[in-house]
Amino acid sequence: MIDSPLAPAPVSEAITHSIRVEVLSRHATEHSKPGRGEWVFEYTVRITNLGSEQVQLMSRHWIITDAIEQIKEVKGPGVVGKQPVLEPGESFKYSSWCPLPTPLGVMRGTYHMVTADGREFDVEIAPFALRAPYTVH
Numbered sequence: 001m002i003d004s005p006l007a008p009a010p011v012s013e014a015i016t017h018s019i020r021v022e023v024l025s026r027h028a029t030e031h032s033k034p035g036r037g038e039w040v041f042e043y044t045v046r047i048t049n050l051g052s053e054q055v056q057l058m059s060r061h062w063i064i065t066d067a068i069e070q071i072k073e074v075k076g077p078g079v080v081g082k083q084p085v086l087e088p089g090e091s092f093k094y095s096s097w098c099p100l101p102t103p104l105g106v107m108r109g110t111y112h113m114v115t116a117d118g119r120e121f122d123v124e125i126a127p128f129a130l131r132a133p134y135t136v137h
Contacts, residue, residue, distance in 0.1 A: 008127040009128065010129045011024050011025075013126060016121075019055065021123060022048075023125065025042065025131075026043075027131065040100075041097060043096060043097070043107070044094070045095075046091055046093045047091060047092045047123075048089075055113045055115055056114050056116075059075065060074070060079055061074070064098060065105055068101075104132070108125055111125065
């Protein structure tokens with residue numbers, strides 16, 4: 001249940017296969033229309049290569065759950081139209097947005113990565129909350 005005391009915060013961090021994924025979300029009040037059942041959330045992601053070899057982000061898979069537990073999955077190539085290559089120690093940061101029909105939700109997912117020698121793997125995007133202010137929890 002999203003409203004439980006164990007619900008995620010609007011920030012998350014996960015490290016998988018030496019790739020750190022950090023996320024910070026916020027309610028985009030200026031783009032939301034609660035009277036029409038539309039809440040918009042922005043999120044910023046920083047992906048950091050903590051490993052010793054070059055990696056490239058090939059695709060994303062998001063799982064978005066709203067407050068009435070409707071699940072939407074989003075899959076596609078890259079992020080914000082890019083498939084960034086990260087050398088050891090490099091980071092890539094981007095921002096995007098997510099509309100919801102409720103003032104609360106949770107996002108989580110994976111990025112599909114590939115090394116320079118062709119080894120493929122997924123990295124975790126830990127769950128983070130989408131939460132409008134003044135919402136009863």
